[in-house]
Amino acid sequence: MPTSLSKYLEIPNSxxxxxxxxxxxxxxxxRLFIDPLLLKHCKTPEFSSSYADLQTRFLAIxxxxxxxxxxxxxxxxxxxxxxxxxxxxxxxxxYSTGGTAGSGIGKGLRDRxxxxxxxxxDAGKSDPELFELVGLFEDNFGPDRISDMTANVxxxxxxxxxxxxxxxxxxxxxxxxxxxxxxxxxxxxxxxPILLVPKELLRDLPSAFEWSASxxxxxxxxxxxxxxxxxxxxxxxxxxxxKKEELKKLVLKYPDLIDDLVDQYSSKDVKPYDFDEDKKGExxxxxxxxxxxxxxxxxxxxxxxxxxxxxxxxxxxxxEKFKQLVENNGLNTLFYDxxxxxxxETAIQLAFYGIAEAYCEANKxxxxxxxNSGRGPVDFKFGSNNENxxxxxxxKSDNSHIRNGIVRQLPEYMKSEKSRKAIYLILDLGxxxxxxxxxxxxxxxxxxxxxxxVYIDGQLKPSASKL
Numbered sequence: 453m454p455t456s457l458s459k460y461l462e463i464p465n466s467x468x469x470x471x472x473x474x475x476x477x478x479x480x481x482x483r484l485f486i487d488p489l490l491l492k493h494c495k496t497p498e499f500s501s502s503y504a505d506l507q508t509r510f511l512a513i514x515x516x517x518x519x520x521x522x523x524x525x526x527x528x529x530x531x532x533x534x535x536x537x538x539x540x541x542x543x544x545x546x547y548s549t550g551g552t553a554g555s556g557i558g559k560g561l562r563d564r565x566x567x568x569x570x571x572x573x574d575a576g577k578s579d580p581e582l583f584e585l586v587g588l589f590e591d592n593f594g595p596d597r598i599s600d601m602t603a604n605v606x607x608x609x610x611x612x613x614x615x616x617x618x619x620x621x622x623x624x625x626x627x628x629x630x631x632x633x634x635x636x637x638x639x640x641x642x643x644x645p646i647l648l649v650p651k652e653l654l655r656d657l658p659s660a661f662e663w664s665a666s667x668x669x670x671x672x673x674x675x676x677x678x679x680x681x682x683x684x685x686x687x688x689x690x691x692x693x694x695k696k697e698e699l700k701k702l703v704l705k706y707p708d709l710i711d712d713l714v715d716q717y718s719s720k721d722v723k724p725y726d727f728d729e730d731k732k733g734e735x736x737x738x739x740x741x742x743x744x745x746x747x748x749x750x751x752x753x754x755x756x757x758x759x760x761x762x763x764x765x766x767x768x769x770x771x772e773k774f775k776q777l778v779e780n781n782g783l784n785t786l787f788y789d790x791x792x793x794x795x796x797e798t799a800i801q802l803a804f805y806g807i808a809e810a811y812c813e814a815n816k817x818x819x820x821x822x823x824n825s826g827r828g829p830v831d832f833k834f835g836s837n838n839e840n841x842x843x844x845x846x847x848k849s850d851n852s853h854i855r856n857g858i859v860r861q862l863p864e865y866m867k868s869e870k871s872r873k874a875i876y877l878i879l880d881l882g883x884x885x886x887x888x889x890x891x892x893x894x895x896x897x898x899x900x901x902x903x904x905x906v907y908i909d910g911q912l913k914p915s916a917s918k919l
Contacts, residue, residue, distance in 0.1 A: 453479070453809045453810075453812075453813045454477050454479060454480050454738055454741075454805065454806055454809055455477065455478050455479060455640075455641075456475050456476065456477050456478070456738060456739075457475050457476050457478060457646060457648075458475050459742075460478060460628075460637075460640065461621065461622065461623060461626060461628075461637070462623065462626075463621055463623065465739065467621055468621065471617060471620065471621070472496070472650050472651055472652060473617050473648050473649070473650055473651065474545075474648065474649055474650065474651050474654060476543070476544035476545070476646065476648075477544060477738055478544060478639050478640065478641055478642075478646065479639075479641040479642075480544070481544055481545055481546050481547070482544065482545050482734050482735055483545070483546070483547060483656065483732065483734045483798075484545045484546075484654040484655065484656055484725055484734060484735075485545060485546065485595045485596065485598065485599035485654065485655060485656070485657070485658055486543075486545070486599045486602045486603055486649060486653050486654065487598075487599075487602075487653065487654070487655040487658045487659055487722065487724075488503070488506055488584045488598065488601075488602045488658070488659075489584065489658070489659040489660075489717070489718075489720060489722045490652060490653050490654075490655065490659075490722055490724055491503040491506060491602070491606070491653065493722070494650070494652060494653060495652065496613065496650045496652065496653075498609050498612050498613035498616065499606065499609050499613065499650070499653070501609075502605075502606040502609050505605060505606060505609075506580075506584075506602060506605050506606065507580040507581075508580075509534065509605050510580035510581075510582075510583040510584075511578075511580045512534060513531045513534050513535060513569070513583070514569065514573055514578045514580065514582075514583075515578075516528070516530050516531035516534070517531050517566065517569055517570045517573050518573050518574075518578065520570065523567075528566065531566060532562060532563070532566060535557070535562050535565065535566065536562070537557045537562075537600055537601050537604040538557070538600070538604065539600050540600060540603035540604060540607055540610070540647065541642070541644045542636075542639065542642075542644045542645050542646055542647040543603065543610075543647050543649065544639075544646070545599065545649075545654070546596040546599060546600075547594070547595070547596040557593075557597055557600060557601065561590070561592055561593065561597075564590055565583075565586050565590055565593065568586065568589050568590060568700060569582065569583065569586070571700075571704055572703070572704070572707075572710060575704055575707045575710070576707060577707055577710045577711070577714075579710070579711075579714045581714045581717055581718055582710070582714065583601070584598065584658075584660055584717070585660045585713065585714070585717060587658075587660055587661060588660060588661070588692055588696065588699060588713075589696050589699060589700040589703070590696060590700075591696055591697075594661075595657055595658050595661060598658045598660060599658070610647050610648075610649060611634055611636075611647065613648060613649070613650070614636055614645075614646075614647050614648040615634075615635065615636065617648050618636060618637065618648075622637070628640075629643075631644070631645035633645075651724060651725070651727060652724045653724065654724055654725050655722075655723075655724060655725050656725050656731070656732045656734065659717065659720050659722045660717065661692070663687070663688045663689040663692045664687075664689055665687050665689050665690075666687070667687055667688040667689055667716055668686055668687050668688075669686050669687065669688060669691070669709070669712055670712045670715070670716065671706070671708055671709065671712055673708065676706050676708065676709075679706075680702075680706075683702075688713065688716060691709075729789060729790045730789075731789040731790070731795065732795065732796070732798075732799070733786060733787070733795040733796065733798060733799025733800075733802060733803075734798070734799075734802070736786060737786055737799065737802040737803045737805075737806050738802075738806055740783065740786055740803070740806070741783075741803060741805075741806025741807045741810055742806065742810055744777050744781065744783055744807065744810075745807060745810035745811055745814055746814075747781075748773070748776075748777060748781065749814065750769065750773055750811060750815075751815065752766055752769065752770075752811060752812070752815040752817055753766075753815065753817070754766060754817055758840060759840060760839065760840040760842075760872060760873060762840075763834060763835050763840045763841070763842050764842050764873050766817075766834075767808075767834045767842045767844065767875060768875065768904065768906075770807070770808050770811055770812075771844065771875055771877055771906045772906070773807070773811065774803075774804055774807050774808070774877075774908070775906060775908045777807065778803075778879070778908050778909075778910050779908060779909050779910070783803060783807075784910040784911070784912065785912070786799055786803050787799050787800055787803070787879070787881060787910055788912060792912060794848070794850075794881045794882070797846070797847070797848050797851065800846055800848065800879050800910075801831055801846050804831075804832070804844075804846060804877070805832070808832070808834075831843075831844055831845050831846045832844040832845075832846075833869060833871065835871075839870070839872075841869060841870070841871040841872075842871060842873050842874065842875065843862065843865055843866060843869060843871045843873075843874040843875070844874070844875045844877060845857060845858075845861070845862050845865070845874065845875070845876050845877065846877045846878075846879070847876070847877070847878055847879070848878075848879050848881055849878055849879060849880040849881055849882070849883045849887055849891065850881065850882065850883065850884075850887055854878065854887070854890055854891075854894060855890045855893050855894055855897070857876070858876050858894050858897050858898060858903060858905075859897050862874055862876060862903060863903075866902075866903075872902060873902050873903075873904070874902065874903045874904070875903070875904050875905075875906055876894070876898065876903055876904070876905050876906070877906045877908065878891070878894070878905065878906070878907050878908065879908050879910040880907065880908065880909050880910055880911060881910050881911060882911055891907075
């Protein structure tokens with residue numbers, strides 16, 4: 453069951469909001485990241501020196517690499533030791549495919565980063581910001597690893613901040629388990645200490661990966677500009693979209709590009725994630741689903757040893773209720789940003805996840821759900837064993853694989869999961885004629901099969917005053 457820290461501690465979410473602290477969902481990683489550039493402008497006292505510490509660490513690594521004569525000499529090995537960064541467990545943020553466990557930075561990736569850093573340093577560039585930008589040059593170094601890298605360096609600050617926040621929010625009579633080593637409350641799902649960070653440090657995409665067409669390359673050399681224009685254009689957005697190996701070769705060929713990249717990166721007007729708008733649909737689903745279930749209760753029940761049909765009927769009731777909440781109770785607003793642009797499919801999956809789990813908890817129904825929170829091969833699997841399990845697959849109407857999903861994918865998932873029934877839940881967020889034709893094919897495909905189709909109109913509707 454998705455559970456926020458405020459719910460776990462039985463305190464109002466508004467308490468967390470007033471302190472500017474991120475209220476994590478304890479059994480689900482929210483896809484947000486600590487952005488090192490936000491540290492530079494952080495106003496939270498516990499992090500006042502964090503960015504300086506980060507740069508000091510990077511400068512030390514750079515100096516060691518500068519003095520290294522060959523790979524794995526003492527200077528190289530010392531630099532590698534300073535870059536032995538694991539995932540900081542307990543933050544409940546990142547790209548974990550299930551639960552709250554990430555991957556950290558392994559030896560192979562670390563060595564590739566050091567190789568790249570050594571090449572750039574030998575080209576005469578030693579800016580500490582290059583380590584924050586390394587994800588532009590290295591495969592498998594994305595937002596989660598930039599966040600892990602940063603969290604490792606400032607881990608003491610994170611722990612100190614967490615202790616100070618808990619002094620303000622932890623109920624005096626709270627008797628839950630505490631981590632013996634650092635004295636913080638334990639996550640009931642992972643048994644790890646629950647670490648806290650201020651919202652002002654979080655973004656959905658670190659600044660190193662976010663460039664616009666207006667971020668023009670500021671190289672004065674006409675020869676270099678002409679060469680770049682013939683390759684990719686004159687903006688850092690174009691360069692950032694290149695294959696990473698090609699971009700690495702380019703900056704090594706034109707080292708002046710590195711100076712411009714660092715200058716433009718350092719001067720970015722970076723903003724933290726807007727939790728109210730929640731443009732990625734990663735956060736507001738939790739509170740909205742809890743509120744929706746509380747305001748729209750339904751009675752659910754299962755026998756001690758439910759049959760396949762019993763489980764199917766229960767899951768179908770939840771799907772139909774989800775349909776009602778989307779079509780008539782405003783839950784569809786979770787699927788659009790403030791400009792009425794449709795969010796990605798994850799926003800829909802998370803909303804269904806929250807609704808389904810909240811209804812099961814409200815009715816005290818213990819029903820196994822194997823889904824990786826909508827991020828695994830199959831979106832949701834309900835049932836206590838394979839014989840009575842029901843799969844639920846969710847697709848947006850504009851998903852290019854909507855027909856293939858029901859003709860090929862879902863039947864294959866049913867075979868692999870040994871499930872005899874499934875539900876294909878389709879959210880209509882606006883369809884072209886081709887997508888309507890695909891829907892007609894989907895209807896034909898489920899006729900006479902053991903797959904049931906639930907169609908949901910999730911389109912935004914004009915207010916009554918405009919009708």
